[in-house]
Amino acid sequence: MTLATAAFKQQTDELRQRTDHLTQTTSTKFFQLGSQLNRVTGYEQIEALKQRVVEQEARIKATRKAAREAKTAYDDAVLQRSLSQRQVNELLQRKSSWTDADVSAFTSLVRSDHQLEQHEVATKVKVAENEDALDREFGELMRVILARYHEEQVWSDKIRSASTYGSIMVLGVNVMVFILAIMVVEPWKRRRLAQTFEKKVEEMAVETKALVESGNAKLDERLMKQEKLILEIVERAVYDARDMPVPAAAVSVGEDTVEEPSALSRLRWHPITRVVQGQEVLVVVGSAIAGSAVTLVIRSLFGS
Secondary structure (H helix, E strand, C coil): CHHHHHHHHHHHHHHHHHHHHHHHHHHHHHHHHHHHHHHHHCHHHHHHHHHHHHHHHHHHHHHHHHHHHHHHHHHHHHHHHHHHHHHHHHHHHCHHHCCHHHHHHHHHHHHHHHHHHHHHHHHHHHHHHHHHHHHHHHHHHHHHHHHHHHHHHHHHHHHHHHHHHHHHHHHHHHHHHHHHHHHHHHHHHHHHHHHHHHHHHHHHHHHHHHHHHHHHHHHHHHHHHHHHHHHHHHHHHHHHHCCCCCCCEEEEECCEEEEECCHHHHHHHCHHHHHHHHHHHHHHHHHHHHHHHHHHHHHHHHCC
């Protein structure tokens, strides 16, 4: 049980690995196919412009952040200078009562105010530079977006033109196939159908002819048997009529009439002879009707 479970688990792992490998290979193939298609159709340039737009947006974001920081630093420098100037003004208001500490404080405040002024000017210049950089980056973003829009329009026009020409080519191929079907395929199908029909008719004619010949042969054989039977019956009747009393035949000799028995009269008055005569009439009539029917069928099948 444990071995079977281990074998099943191993087979499942192998199947999963094969499936993952097949999926990865298929994805790679489709990606390469998409790249080749983009390269052929010119969409690769649009992809590059899209990437430039993304990069430009990232640069604008960084420039805006730097401009915001510079603006904050400038505001801090202005605030510090304002505080320094306030302290200087407070000292100047009580200049008449300065002490040595106030003189030292005034000197340090003047020095600090000068430094703060330089720092304020530097931060102001940096703010202006960052704002100019932000404007430049924004203008570059607009230019890249316009270039991307232009390339997409060109690519769309190209694809539309290719689609139009492709539709025209497909329509031409369909028209050509239709014309070929009318001029070549249909006549060939009609000839093939006519040949098949003629072959079938010939086969049916041969079969009918063989059937008629077989029927004629059977009919001839049957007629011959009936003829032999009739001859046997007639011979037997002749043989039996010799001993049978029959009326004598009348023979005129001068004014007297003499009755003379004959074999023909015996045969004529024999009951079997009468039956045979009736059967002969029926056979002759039936043979005539059968012959006429067979002749009519043969003429209708094989022409004149």
